[in-house]
Amino acid sequence: MEKRIRILVAKPGLDGHDRGAKVVAQALRDAGMEVIYTGLHQTVDQIVNTAIQEDVDVIGLSIMSGAHLPICEKLLKEMKKKKIDDIMVVVGGVIPKRDIPKLQKIGIEGIFPGGTPFAESIRWIKEHVKTTIEV
Amino acid sequence: MGVAKYIKNEKDEVQDVTLQSGIHIKPIYTKKDLEEIGFDPEKDLAPPGEYPFTRGIHPLGYRSREWTTRQYTGFGTPRETNERFKLMISHGQTGLNVAFDLPTQMGLDSDDPLAEGEVGRVGMAVDSLRDFEVAFQGIPLDRIGAGLTINAVASIMLAMFQATAEKYGFKKDRMNATPQNDILKEMIGRGAWIFPVKPAVRLIGDTIEYSMKELPRTNPVSVCGYHIRESGCSPVQEIAYAFQIANAYIEEVLKRGHHIDDFVRGFTFNLNVFGNLWEQVAKFRAARKLWAINLKERYGAKDNRSLLLRGIFGGGGYGMTKAQPENNIIRGAYYALAAALGGGQTTALCSFDEAYTIPTPRAALLSLRTFQILMEEIGLRDTVDPLAGSYFIETLTKQMEQKIVEEMKKIDEMGGMIKAVETGYVQKEVARQAYEFEKGVQKGELIKVGVNKYTEGEEMEVELHEYRQESVKEQTQRLQEVKRERDNRKVVQLLKDLEIAVRAEKNVMPYLLECCKAYTTVGEMTKVFKEVFGEFKEPSIF
Numbered sequence: 001m002e003k004r005i006r007i008l009v010a011k012p013g014l015d016g017h018d019r020g021a022k023v024v025a026q027a028l029r030d031a032g033m034e035v036i037y038t039g040l041h042q043t044v045d046q047i048v049n050t051a052i053q054e055d056v057d058v059i060g061l062s063i064m065s066g067a068h069l070p071i072c073e074k075l076l077k078e079m080k081k082k083k084i085d086d087i088m089v090v091v092g093g094v095i096p097k098r099d100i101p102k103l104q105k106i107g108i109e110g111i112f113p114g115g116t117p118f119a120e121s122i123r124w125i126k127e128h129v130k131t132t133i134e135v
Numbered sequence: 136m137g138v139a140k141y142i143k144n145e146k147d148e149v150q151d152v153t154l155q156s157g158i159h160i161k162p163i164y165t166k167k168d169l170e171e172i173g174f175d176p177e178k179d180l181a182p183p184g185e186y187p188f189t190r191g192i193h194p195l196g197y198r199s200r201e202w203t204t205r206q207y208t209g210f211g212t213p214r215e216t217n218e219r220f221k222l223m224i225s226h227g228q229t230g231l232n233v234a235f236d237l238p239t240q241m242g243l244d245s246d247d248p249l250a251e252g253e254v255g256r257v258g259m260a261v262d263s264l265r266d267f268e269v270a271f272q273g274i275p276l277d278r279i280g281a282g283l284t285i286n287a288v289a290s291i292m293l294a295m296f297q298a299t300a301e302k303y304g305f306k307k308d309r310m311n312a313t314p315q316n317d318i319l320k321e322m323i324g325r326g327a328w329i330f331p332v333k334p335a336v337r338l339i340g341d342t343i344e345y346s347m348k349e350l351p352r353t354n355p356v357s358v359c360g361y362h363i364r365e366s367g368c369s370p371v372q373e374i375a376y377a378f379q380i381a382n383a384y385i386e387e388v389l390k391r392g393h394h395i396d397d398f399v400r401g402f403t404f405n406l407n408v409f410g411n412l413w414e415q416v417a418k419f420r421a422a423r424k425l426w427a428i429n430l431k432e433r434y435g436a437k438d439n440r441s442l443l444l445r446g447i448f449g450g451g452g453y454g455m456t457k458a459q460p461e462n463n464i465i466r467g468a469y470y471a472l473a474a475a476l477g478g479g480q481t482t483a484l485c486s487f488d489e490a491y492t493i494p495t496p497r498a499a500l501l502s503l504r505t506f507q508i509l510m511e512e513i514g515l516r517d518t519v520d521p522l523a524g525s526y527f528i529e530t531l532t533k534q535m536e537q538k539i540v541e542e543m544k545k546i547d548e549m550g551g552m553i554k555a556v557e558t559g560y561v562q563k564e565v566a567r568q569a570y571e572f573e574k575g576v577q578k579g580e581l582i583k584v585g586v587n588k589y590t591e592g593e594e595m596e597v598e599l600h601e602y603r604q605e606s607v608k609e610q611t612q613r614l615q616e617v618k619r620e621r622d623n624r625k626v627v628q629l630l631k632d633l634e635i636a637v638r639a640e641k642n643v644m645p646y647l648l649e650c651c652k653a654y655t656t657v658g659e660m661t662k663v664f665k666e667v668f669g670e671f672k673e674p675s676i677f
Contacts, residue, residue: 014237014253016326019366022566023573025677039673040326041241043249065237066492066602070252096491096599114490115457115586117577 005129007058010038010047012071020093020114021062027118028060033125044074051087057129063093069102076107088129092116138581139411154414155572156371158534164526172533179424179533183519186431187424189532191478192443196519197510201229202474203481204506205282205447206499209234209259211606212613213270216259220274222496228503231274232282232447232483234258234493235292240327242288242661245610255606257493258284261292262614263654267299276300280311282357282447282481287329289316290338291660294647297350313354313403316342319380320359322556322671323565324366329661332557334668338643340387345644347398354403356384357447363561364407365453367569370414371535374422375542376561377404378429379552385434386551396438399430404446406479408470409454416522417531419448419477424532425539448479455490459585460597463487464501471505475515476522482506493600559674566676614656621654629653630663637667 009025011018018040029035036054038047051059063071068091075089090110091103100111109128112121139160142151152160161168181187184194193199206223208231209216220231235258238250244262245254254260259270271281276299285292293314300310318335321328328335339356346355360377368376381402388398406422408415426444430436451470455463464487474482484502486494494502509515522528549555556562575581582588633646650660 011326014241014243014249014327015257016321016328018326019324019566019569022676023367023570026566026570027573029677035677037677039675065253066256067252094491113457118573119577 005033005058005125006036006054006056007033007060007125008036008038008047008051008054008056009060009062010042010050011040011062012042012044012047012075013063013065013067014041015063015065015067016040017064018062020064024060024062024092024118024121028122028125031118031122044071044078047075048078048082048084052082052084056087058088058090058125061089061091061093063091063095066094068093068095069099069106072103072108073106088125090121090125092121138583139414140575140580141582154411155369156414156535156538157369158414158531158538160413160531164530166526168526168530172530174529174533179529180523186439186442187427188443189420189424190520190523192423192445192480193519196478197475197516198519201510201516202479202506203230203280204228204503205230205232205481205483206486206494206502207232207234207284207483208499209236210257210493210600211255211259211603212609213259213261213266214609215603215606217270217272217274219496219499220270223499223503224274224279226500226503227507230280230282230481233270233284235283235285236260237327239657240285240287242291242329242657242664244656244658245607245614247658254610256602260606260610261295262610262656262658263617264295264298264302264651265613265617265654267295268302271299271303276303276305277309277311280313283312283314286315286318286321286325286327287335288657288661289314290342290643291647291651291657293342293346293350293353293355294644295651297648298651307349308351310350311352311354312350313357314342315357315359315405316355317357317359317380317405319383319552319556320362320377322673323376323561324362325359328671330664330668331671332553334664335671336383336387336553337640338664339384340391341642341644343384343388343398343401344391344393344642346401347393349644353401354445355401356381357403357405358384359405361405361407361450363565364409365450367565367567367572369568370407370410370418371538372542372564373407374418374425375539375546376552377406378426378539379543379546379555382429382433383552389434395430395434395436396441399434399436399441400438400443404444405450406446406448407450407453408448408473408477409451409466412469412473412476413528413531414535415473416476417528417535419479420520420528420532421536421539423478425536445480447481447483448474448477449481449483450485452485452489455485455487456583456586457490458590459592460487460490460595462585463490464505467502468505468509471509472515475509478520488597488599491597491599492602495598495600497598557674559676562674563676617654617656625653626650626655626659629655630659633660634663634667637663
């Protein structure tokens with residue numbers, strides 16, 4: 001039996017616009033994933049620690065303020081420092097097209113700008129996450 | 136986005152229309168509909184300017200006074216923002232609506248590690264009075280009113296605005312500020328909260344009480360159904376929740392022993408305009424009537440001026456799309472039309488590029504021109520409440536009214552808005568509807584032009600506002616300068632005085648004013664509040 005994907009939906013930084021995060025969290029849950037939502041105003045440290053404690057497969061960041069590049073860089077650096085290599089990071093929110101290659105370059109694997117159909121991001125996550133077989 | 140659900144038959148005829156508020160629209164309305172819903176022209180429709188104000192709060196509407204235009208403006212440093220204010224005013228804008236960056240909204244100074252990456256990004260950075268001096272330099276603050284989109288630290292920003300106005304020689308009884316100052320809606324929808332519910336509401340009470348005594352032309356609260364609607368609720372709930380939030384603030388002031396007629400005139404509303412045109416217009420008309428009834432019947436207001444729902448009707452952010460962004464110019468024009476037909480006193484519009492980032496000057500000016508065309512070219516100043524008496528609009532207004540009353544009752548039964556927010560009831564309700572709505576769009580049940588229909592055509596490039604990294608450096612340098620030049624011993628003493636006042640539950644406004652005048656920073660004042668109050672914990676809604 002395939003393990004259920006555990007995903008941390010996280011709102012990093014100071015921005016409080018959480019409609020997107022909450023909508024996506026509900027969609028991921030309806031798609032059979034186990035969703036943990038951090039709530040607002042999370043620092044990168046808090047997000048990484050929650051991800052470790054909750055033993056998630058994926059961190060999904062929701063960023064609307066335009067600060068996606070500095071926040072993602074910081075998060076990946078922190079994960080590297082803590083030697084975490086089995087958690088995938090995806091990001092959604094207000095992401096201009098021109099920033100997509102920049103995000104990919106720093107190592108963000110899945111990028112879902114506002115308006116991405118649920119089915120598309122769910123399929124992407126299911127295809128890319130490294131699920132293990134439960135014995 | 137907020138469009139209605141349409142059911143069509145095989146001949147592509149519209150069979151049924153359901154508004155987001157759950158009301159079905161009929162193909163034809165007649166006198167019979169008015170009779171069935173119990174429409175009473177005497178009770179429901181007094182002339183404009185008379186109770187219950189369904190038709191408007193002024194006898195002559197826009198004939199006597201055009202609406203105030205206030206585009207949401209602010210980015211980077213106070214200097215850059217001041218230039219943009221002046222540009223907008225030189226093009227005929229008649230008020231200001233100040234956007235603050237997220238660190239400022241969260242009570243953090245620009246050099247705080249938590250502010251990294253956010254300084255000056257979605258609004259202007261404000262650390263101390265020096266920044267307000269720069270931002271409002273050369274603006275006639277007795278003539279141009281300023282909306283301040285600030286909530287958790289609104290008390291601080293109101294004090295800072297007063298200090299600025301006085302410094303530039305404007306008397307405090309002439310200055311006209313409208314801090315947003317609605318923390319309950321931040322907890323429901325916009326997320327810029329800091330302190331727990333009760334002390335946060337207490338601070339709002341302080342600003343209302345202080346304005347009542349010291350700042351007669353200031354509107355200390357702008358209750359925002361706007362952001363709750365942006366977060367997913369229906370237009371009916373937008374009004375019901377806004378009124379119940381307002382009632383929570385009213386009760387905070389009443390318990391201090393003041394009479395409703397002494398302070399409630401300072402309340403204004405910020406309401407949204409996207410969605411079905413008719414639903415919006417009926418919403419505004421029903422809201423005006425219910426607000427008057429709420430004040431009169433629930434709180435015993437006697438002064439007619441207490442009963443007026445004044446507000447900024449505008450924005451429409453959630454209706455705007457990233458796809459085919461130029462369509463947003465057209466949407467904006469219709470949203471502004473809804474605001475005008477609804478009789479708003481003030482307006483603002485999200486610009487066509489705001490689904491991407493904050494607006495360029497070109498986009499902001501297009502929004503301003505939209506208002507000017509409506510008022511000066513198209514005929515929206517001609518007559519008051521032009522849709523009054525329509526079988527359809529009057530029926531819909533009554534239906535909206537009944538539904539708003541039902542929603543308000545749900546909150547009453549829960550023990551009021553503070554309880555409904557602390558338990559997460561409203562947040563859950565809003566998130567659920569946001570999800571349902573998005574599913575409707577993705578399934579194609581709710582049509583969004585350019586998003587799920589008529590998506591052909593090439594993707595267009597939009598000119599985008601550029602975030603200047605140098606702004607951060609300029610801002611933190613000015614902060615350091617201020618800290619070097621001010622009387623630091625005095626600042627320490629004033630912060631101590633503030634803390635004593637907060638602990639003694641005194642009105643904090645006079646203490647904040649002194650702190651601001653001595654160039655105490657927003658971060659320093661907020662820290663005092665945080666130490667005494669602690670921080671809000673979001674109720675878990677999943």
